[in-house]
Amino acid sequence: MNDLFEPVEVHPAYRQVANAIERKIVERELRAGDALPSETDLARQFGVNRSTVREAIRELETHGLLGRQRGEKRLRVTLPRPEQVSSGVSRAMALHDVTFLDLWETMMALEPAAAELAAQRRSDQDLAALGAAGEKFSAAQADTPACVAAVVEFFAAVAVASGNPVLAMSQAPLNELLVPILSHMVDAVPQSRARIRTAQSAMIAAIRKRRREEARSWMEKHIRDFKRGYEIAGIPLQFSVRL
Amino acid sequence: MNDLFEPVEVHPAYRQVANAIERKIVERELRAGDALPSETDLARQFGVNRSTVREAIRELETHGLLGRQRGEKRLRVTLPRPEQVSSGVSRAMALHDVTFLDLWETMMALEPAAAELAAQRRSDQDLAALGAAGEKFSAAQADTPACVAAVVEFFAAVAVASGNPVLAMSQAPLNELLVPILSHMVDAVPQSRARIRTAQSAMIAAIRKRRREEARSWMEKHIRDFKRGYEIAGIPLQFSVRL
DNA sequence: ATAATCCGACCGTCCGACAATTATGCCCAA
DNA sequence: TTGGGCATAATTGTCGGACGGTCGGATTAT
CATH class of the missing domain: 1.10.10.10 (Winged helix-like DNA-binding domain superfamily/Winged helix DNA-binding domain)
Known part of the structure; x- marks a missing residue:
């Protein structure tokens, strides 16, 4: 009734x-x-x-x-600051107990697209930012927090280079969730550092030369590596991400 | 210094x-x-x-x-309600004057991935929700707001069926930005209604039969159609989305 | 035991106040 | 005329207290 x-x-x-x-x-x-x-x-x-x-x-x-x-x-x-917005989103995601697999699948959808667009539209300034992030990663060999920060900065730089603010704002929250995971991973899987550096270099080169497919496929490989590293580290994919 | x-x-x-x-x-x-x-x-x-x-x-x-x-x-x-979070994000995006192209590119990255995962993991309940959204769209022939609402509901249902809350929360803000655009488009491009219905049916069928590639490719086609419709409607892709 | 009643706790809103800091306007000097 | 400096007004952050209305839980009556 x-x-x-x-x-x-x-x-x-x-x-x-x-x-x-x-x-x-x-x-x-x-x-x-x-x-x-x-x-x-x-x-x-x-x-x-x-x-x-x-x-x-x-x-x-x-x-x-x-x-x-x-x-x-x-x-x-004021215009809402993107970092402010995305930190709210990532906090919400974390509270909802999303898993690494959830995060990874979404990165797998967004990042290669961002890389492809970046290769298509990057400015020289974008390229410089990418190079800087790559440098920071190489420089921060043993310093795990700095390493992780550099990886995140690299992803952010790719998103910016894509020239697509929607993509960037969609991707940003994932970066924040990635930090604790990645910190653990680069410590547990020593070879990950070298693989990350290789992938970043390849992406920078591809984006510089405006080779879209190359940028995309390297990014795919790069992110697939994360999952592999996660498995090598022996952490179940279903583990909840915590901030 | x-x-x-x-x-x-x-x-x-x-x-x-x-x-x-x-x-x-x-x-x-x-x-x-x-x-x-x-x-x-x-x-x-x-x-x-x-x-x-x-x-x-x-x-x-x-x-x-x-x-x-x-x-x-x-x-x-309380856990942050996803709708609350995503409405904040979409408002921020709108205020940042993102364009239809920005929105479309991001959808193009997210939705096919969601469709593929939905085909892989959908429950019977998810399938029912998808069917309901499809029904609503078919039923709301001339009623533009209802049509648009049904399209959005369909996307949301796909995201839910993907079983990935990160994907769902990343995708949700796009839906809200899509509404005003889509309202305009379905009015300006009459044939869009039939095309949407066809695509939705195909996606439902693919997801029911758990055919991942089929679901993905139909979703790609579906979203590509949005851009085509936008062009047919004669609106520049660079026009800012407004809420 | 269940239902009706009552009372205390809490929320939404208001009023007024005060210190600290910023904004403003005025005056004087260059 | 313009720039700087100072006095004053305006604004924010925080506080204390107050009051009606509503909710929750205890009490009492059926």
């Missing part, structure tokens, strides 16, 4: 205020860089208390829609 | 409180379902005012780390 009434939805004032401001931002009525009215003024406009406005502002600040430059007092509308 | 000092970082109390609670959640010391202490109690523990605690709580609530069931008063730890 169908109920006669729907459950009534309650919208606290702080949420309504947040939504109102968010709408103005999404609809570009407030644009990045614009200063937000003062809390007191907003409270007056919305007809609520300043405390309520503050709670709303915290929400938007968390979403990265509001922020301020260092040392500034007044809040301004 | 390097500066001698780093800029001093200021951490307002509300942020420190939020971080402290977040850490306990990420480290599983507080687990999903656990009730949070009352605001008054938290204020006492942290030695700050209740208003400050509330601002911190808003932050965590926004991240989806805290929430409450309908009609509940006590706040409890």
